[in-house]
Amino acid sequence: MNALSADARLPRYQQLRDHLAEQIANNRWRPGDAIPPEAALASEFDLSVGTVRKAVDALVAEGVLERQQGRGTFIRRPQFQSSLFRFFRFEAATGERVVPQSRILSIEPLSAPAVVAQGLGIEPGAGVICIVRLRLLEAKPVLAEEIWLPGQLFQPLLEVDLNTQGPLLYPIYEALCGQLVASAEETLTAEAVDPTHGHLLQLPDACPVVVIERLARDYAGKPLEWRRSYGHAQHFRYRVDIR
Amino acid sequence: MNALSADARLPRYQQLRDHLAEQIANNRWRPGDAIPPEAALASEFDLSVGTVRKAVDALVAEGVLERQQGRGTFIRRPQFQSSLFRFFRFEAATGERVVPQSRILSIEPLSAPAVVAQGLGIEPGAGVICIVRLRLLEAKPVLAEEIWLPGQLFQPLLEVDLNTQGPLLYPIYEALCGQLVASAEETLTAEAVDPTHGHLLQLPDACPVVVIERLARDYAGKPLEWRRSYGHAQHFRYRVDIR
DNA sequence: GAGTGGTCTAGACCACTCA
DNA sequence: GAGTGGTCTAGACCACTCA
Known part of the structure; x- marks a missing residue:
């Protein structure tokens, strides 16, 4: 039996949730791995299974874990390509959804501009890598x-x-650098396109574009990537449900 | 003791959730009213309190109910003005958030155009009421x-x-027509402004605007309102968290 | 058939609200 | 102090997976 070290004033299911979240953040398990069965966690921490379930439920609701009845509870692998489709409708001529092709225009080491440094939580001027790329659909640029x-x-x-x-x-990132993106925040704005991106996207002057800024983090919450994407407003459509 | 009539193959907490959701949709209680205490529901439907809690938990997660420890569980009143702020940043000169003023430009009975009929789920040409209004901030139009x-x-x-x-x-709507908006779906797009709305919003030709289409429903899911809002892209900013 | 999560029970005790 | 939701237990039995 192990002790949950966290603040004893918190409910025990909260303490277990925090304990598991910390282990996940520290890469005790990799995506696809199973955490110990509920009964094992219950006996390890001297909790009833009901309390363990409540802790696991919380992490499932947060999208960190995934249950599979009869098999176990697994570390979820985030599916980020779907995030693009949340905002933009990219369809082939057939109406089918496709992942746009990628063309890297440049990659170079630079000093972090202020806005990037702030996004990544590093010192302005610190060493960063800047990648410029185009996403294309049937050879037509759709995203810069x-x-x-x-x-x-x-x-x-x-x-x-x-x-x-x-x-x-x-x-x-994962294969070459061992860095795993676990969550992201995105901010959407719309504006008239600037000349640089208008040229890249082959759009007329001042054409409306949607701009998405994304800050991606690992499981520990450490910023890994700051990204700004420009897309023709015509492709853009986003749907929300409100209560 | 009462029986839950729904499909007996479903878990009992699911059946109770559905039963409560149906009662709420049928206006058995009004927003702000308390549903019966958990112990009363447990004995009424011959369930354990744990099972009742699971049903109530689901409706709380859906935003339909709200728990208050020591007081009871209440029908939630949807707070829709916040939805505007989800998308647009309206700030007074002081930086404070304000609800924009409303100026109704017209209200008239009409026959439903096709797109409206489809949104509201009624026959094209059926009788509808059309309201055109401007939202203003410090006397400047910000939303049409x-x-x-x-x-x-x-x-x-x-x-x-x-x-x-x-x-x-x-x-x-609630006070005069007894109609209560409970949920909504919104679709966001961006485009260059058309002359009519450009004029209303005092924007230059082809200025980028964000367009929000909203379908609002009552608790039973019946469409109550279809709305299209145009706002200057400059005011627009939307943030999402992704896992 | 052993092991996993899913549902459900019948309580106990606690924290909070309100008259 | 009566009534409410919040936490937690120690099980039982079920549904599903996989060797």
Whole structure:
């Protein structure tokens, strides 16, 4: 039997939730791994199974864990390509949804501009890596992105040809740099396109575009990537349910 | 003791959730009313309190009910003015958040255009009421709205001066027509402003605007209002968290 | 058939509210 | 102090998975 070290004034299911969340943040398990069965956690921490279930329920509701009846409870692998589809409707001529192709225009080490440093929570001027890329659908540009990464974590990216690695960056971060994106915050705005991005996206002057700024974090909440994406407003559609 | 009539193959907490949701949809209680205590529900339906709690938990998670420890569990009154602030940043010169003023430009009975009929789930050409209004901040227009209501439910609106009734419509729907908005779906798009709305909002030609289409429903899921709002993109900012 | 999560019970005791 | 929801227990039995 183990003790839950956290604040004893909190409910025990809360303490267990926090304990598990901390272990997950510290990579005790990898995505796809099972956490111990509920009965094992109950006896380890001297709790009833009902209390353990309440702790696990909370992490399931947060999207961190995933139950599979009869199999176990697993660390969830975030599915970020779906986030693009949350905002933009990219469809092939057939009406089918497709992941846009990726074309890396540049990747270079730079000093962090103020807005990037603030996003990533680092010192202005610290070493960062800046990637500029286009997303294309049937050879037509649909999204222009600038992607900023803390330099010391992502050095390996500078030594490969990203254009040979498939359209999604997060699996590359994991494979090459061991960095796992677990959550993100996105901020949406709309504006008239500036000349640089208008040119990249082949849009007329002052055409309306949607801008998405994303801050991606690992399980511990540490910022891993700050990204700004520009897309033609025509492709953009977003739906919310409110109560 | 009462029986839960629903599908007996469903878990009992699910059956109770559905039963309560149906009663709420049928206005057995009004917003602010308490549902029976958990112990009373348990004995009425011959369930343990734990099972009742699970049913109530589900409705709390859906935003339909609200618990208050020591007091009871209450029907939640939806707070829709906050929905505006979800998308648009309206701030007074002081930086304080304010509810924009409302100016009704017109209200008239019409036949439903196709897009409106589809939104409201009625026949094209059926009787509807169309309201056009401006929302203003410090006398400057910030939002232009067209609001479509099923005619037979909202006749009383035609007999009052809406401009004397405060800036929020939903309390007026409730007070004058007995119709209670419980949930809504909103779809966000961005485009260059058309001349009509550009004029209303005092914007230059083809200025980028954000368009929000909202379908509001009562507790039973019946469509009550279809609305399209236009706002200058400059005021617009929306934030999402993703896992 | 052993092991997993899913549902459900019948309580106990606590924290909070309100007359 | 009576009544409410909040936490927690120590089980039982079920549904599903997998060797």
